[in-house]
Amino acid sequence: MSKPHISAIVNGDPVEFLADPGMTLLDALRDELSLTGSKEGCGSGDCGACSVIVDGRLVCSCLMLAAEAEGRRVDTIEGLAQGGRLHPLQQKFLEHAALQCGFCTPGLLMAAKALLDANPDPTETEARYWLAGNLCRCTGYDKVIRAVMDAAAELRQVKV
């Protein structure tokens, strides 16, 4: 069996790559497309460091085959900042010191983006449950939640 040829839209741009049939989307992003922002913390769906958005849904890219991405729209951390300007979530993570080592941060940011896309005005409890699949060994989560709630408030202001 030859390597399948995959076409997908990654961060708005059409991309093409070859992937072994057993290759995960995470490995394809990192090794074939050099998008190394998405991290592998566990490889088993438990930590969320590999979180990306596929056709509008948050998923673990470590538990998806690259071949499944054929024709799909994939959004990764590399597409979050627009034209060199940080996304409000990224800005608020910096302001609230919501990261230390930063390994969990790309996944947390993508998960938080998916939350605010689905629910622009989450309660703190909703935000905590939504982000329960993103593990962080450094921050204790509180600063992350402050940053997400603050970014949500700012994004709501921008919209009105």
Add this chain to the structure above:
Amino acid sequence: MAQLDYLAPLKVEDAVKALAATGSYALAGGTDLLVQLRSGRIRPDTIVDLKRIAGTIGIREEAGGFVIGAATPGAMIGEHEALSRAWPGLVEAVSLIGSTQVQGRASLAGNLCNASPAADSVPAMIAARAVCVVVGPAGRREVPVEAIGTAPGRTSLAPGEFVLEIRLPPRPARSSDAYLRLIPRTEMDIAVVGAGVNLTLDAAGVVIEAQVALGAVAPTALLVPDAGAALVGSKLDEASLAALDTAARAACHPISDKRGTAEYRTKIAGVLARRAAFIAYERAGARA
């Protein structure tokens, strides 16, 4: 190691043909399959992705009931308002599976066919009297959910067969359901016990039909007819709840592991069955 093959057929017949070969595995959301693949627990020759087959993703109403595509992700099920109103217990069971990320992929058929005794949606589907539409080399057959799992990690599906969709029966007035599980934490853990209760009341609030199913207390999820029968004819007075509790405990033959001893699981099964019955009863009364 032999090369792995990935197929994403568009037609049922092509998927059946591919799945008939030894070493072929169906892929829905991959939240069990990919974990097993990556850990080396399974070594597939071929992975057959079912998600491009028409009908495997989506929810439709038909003949008064709901039809859920076998590979429909949990998040889509949780967002469906009419389904959530009619089957709140089933929807809450699905929504308990994993994280937001897992919900973006995890399906009912995957939860069922992975055949873990602790799979959360399975007791809720059994209590709902859900039926799987199974397709395979011999055509199409309908199988009650409780007849799919035969042992941990094993199903009654023949080579080439897969679940195409899951059908929920029409909902009479004053019917509702509930699912509760006990886990040692508040999120992201495996059920120590799960209990699903589905019931229908008459206009006076008397239970006229009840189904009870339990998870994680036996090698497969169980339908417990005696537990359901204990509620029929009652308004959930203490005597009928005690009979439910006894019947639920009598059905249990669990293992002891780090999450709980067999004794503890058995006791909790009775407690959760009572509590789930209570919630289902309140909900059914509100759907007059």
